[in-house]
Amino acid sequence: AQTVTQSQPEMSVQEAETVTLSCTYDTSESDYYLFWYKQPPSRQMILVIRQEAYKQQNATENRFSVNFQKAAKSFSLKISDSQLGDAAMYFCAYSGSARQLTFGSGTQLTVLP
Amino acid sequence: EPEVTQTPSHQVTQMGQEVILRCVPISNHLYFYWYRQILGQKVEFLVSFYNNEISEKSEIFDDQFSVERPDGSNFTLKIRSTKLEDSAMYFCASSLVYGYTFGSGTRLTVV
Numbered sequence: 001a002q003t004v005t006q007s008q009p010e011m012s013v014q015e016a017e018t019v020t021l022s023c024t025y026d027t028s029e030s031d032y033y034l035f036w037y038k039q040p041p042s043r044q045m046i047l048v049i050r051q052e053a054y055k056q057q058n059a060t061e062n063r064f065s066v067n068f069q070k071a072a073k074s075f076s077l078k079i080s081d082s083q084l085g086d087a088a089m090y091f092c093a094y095s096g097s098a099r100q101l102t103f104g105s106g107t108q109l110t111v112l113p
Numbered sequence: 114e115p116e117v118t119q120t121p122s123h124q125v126t127q128m129g130q131e132v133i134l135r136c137v138p139i140s141n142h143l144y145f146y147w148y149r150q151i152l153g154q155k156v157e158f159l160v161s162f163y164n165n166e167i168s169e170k171s172e173i174f175d176d177q178f179s180v181e182r183p184d185g186s187n188f189t190l191k192i193r194s195t196k197l198e199d200s201a202m203y204f205c206a207s208s209l210v211y212g213y214t215f216g217s218g219t220r221l222t223v224v
Contacts, residue, residue: 033211043202045156045215052211091156095211098169100146103156 002027004094006104013082014112020067021077021107023092032096034068034075039089039106048090051075079109087111115139119205119216126195126223134190134219136205145188146206146213147180149173156204162188195223 003026013019025034036048051059051068058066063083067076079086092104118137126132138145147159160170160180167180177199179191188207192199200223205216 035213037215042217043150043220044217045204045206047213050212093156095213098161099144099208099211100158100161100169101148101156101206101213102158105155 002029002094002096002102004092004102004104006092006107008107009105010108010110012110012112013079015082015084017082018078018080019082019109021079021090021092021109023075023077023104025073025075025092025094027073027094027096029096032094034066035093035095035101036064036066036075036077037091037093037103038086039091041088045091049077082111084111084113115214117205117207117214117216119203119219121219122217123220124222126221128197128223129194131191131193132195132221134192134203134205134221136188136190136216137186138188138205138207139209139214140186142207142209142214144168144208145182146208147190148204148206148215150202150204150218151198152201159190192221195221197223199223 005024032053034051038046049061063080065078089106091106093101120135145162150156160174161168181189202218204218206213
């Protein structure tokens with residue numbers, strides 16, 4: 001079974017600075033997708049970024065980018081120019097042949113003004 | 114942008130009662146899912162549904178739970194004989210392939 005590990009339960013960053021959230025996963029599959037979801041206090045699940053495992057190029061979405069290291073099974077999220085609205089719980093998630101998402105335990109991000 | 118719609122947003126029920134949580138997935142999506150998030154914990158997979166039948170289910174999804182797609186648009190999760198520990202946020206999601214869209218969730222409180 002696949003597992004997703006987020007080792008940082010809480011992180012904080014100064015507004016306008018850069019922060020990196022860590023995620024590692026375990027799988028025997030070669031073809032899969034990785035995701036970062038943001039969950040604000042409203043508890044809605046909002047997709048931040050997605051990475052296909054067969055793509056070597058790291059995904060980017062505006063201020064959000066990932067560092068995908070397939071051999072190391074690592075998938076970190078970098079948030080540049082952090083804004084107050086970035087404060088939320090961030091979940092890393094995996095999807096393979098079974099399609100459903102397996103989530104990590106989350107990292108609570110605080111943005112300090 | 115297409116949305117996944119969940120109703121109700123909040124439901125309070127007495128222990129032992131049955132509840133039905135409703136979802137309207139995105140119309141051209143093929144895969145439907147239910148997830149659960151107990152307050153302060155991670156999001157857990159319950160069940161996936163494809164081609165009018167369950168394709169995968171987790172250990173959590175026991176005989177207390179059932180899913181249905183009663184018509185071409187709705188996707189429901191029924192919880193029979195609710196327990197206090199069923200109190201959680203329940204999310205519906207749908208996907209065409211690997212692009213998942215989540216609904217805004219139903220907060221279920223069992224008292």
